[in-house]
Amino acid sequence: MRREDWPERLAMFVAGARSRAFAWGAWDCTTFADGAIExxxxxxxxxxxxxxxxxxxxxxxxxxxxxxxxxxPAALDLRLPRRAVPFARRGDLMAFAAGLDALPALGVSTGPLAAVLAAEGITVRPAAEALIAWGVD
Known part of the structure; x- marks a missing residue:
């Protein structure tokens, strides 16, 4: 269930992640996705x-x-329901092509755009480019 103040909390989370550099095991797609869910x-x-x-x-x-x-993506499938990309809502997770080491990059929908974790920090991509989306409720 989403918090009442989830839009503000998600915006603060994304803003705080903007300049944080990618680091396997410490700040990567798993920790980014889990932080967005939280x-x-x-x-x-x-x-x-x-x-x-x-x-x-x-x-x-x-x-x-x-x-x-x-x-x-298979791990996310175990714990979150898939949602058709056009029906993803703000706060839902999304996978994009061309992440690090040929793995998909994970992002969180912010509406028509998604905040996506990249080597240099958060990048912005059109949500419609996502390959997969998962509902976060």
């Missing part, structure tokens, strides 16, 4: 996936070890 709902859902790796290969191995899934 801003919207008040509860993290992927604490068990945080840390324990320092590379793309390590992140994938960690997902296999902890959840038995091959990648982060």
């Amino acid at each position: 801003a919207v709902t008040g509860a993290a859902r992927f604490e068990d996936l945080r840390g324990g790796y320092d590379s793309a290969a390590g992140a994938l191995a960690h997902l296999r070890d902890v959840l038995g899934v091959p990648d982060l």
Whole structure:
């Protein structure tokens, strides 16, 4: 369930993440997605996936070890409902092509745009370019 003040909390979360540099296991798609979920709902859902790796290969191995899934979209599928990209709402998570090390980049919908984690911090992409969306409720 979304908090009453989730729009403000999500905006503060994204603003705070803008200049934070990507770091495997410390500030990556998993921690970014979980932070966005926590801003919207008040509860993290992927604490068990945080840390324990320092590379793309390590992140994938960690997902296999902890959840038995091959990648982060499969992990999100276990805990969040998929939503058709055109029906994604503000605060929903989205996956985009061309992330780091050929992995998808994760973002959070802010309306027609999405805040997407990249090597240099947060970038903005059209939400319509997302490959997958997950509902955050």
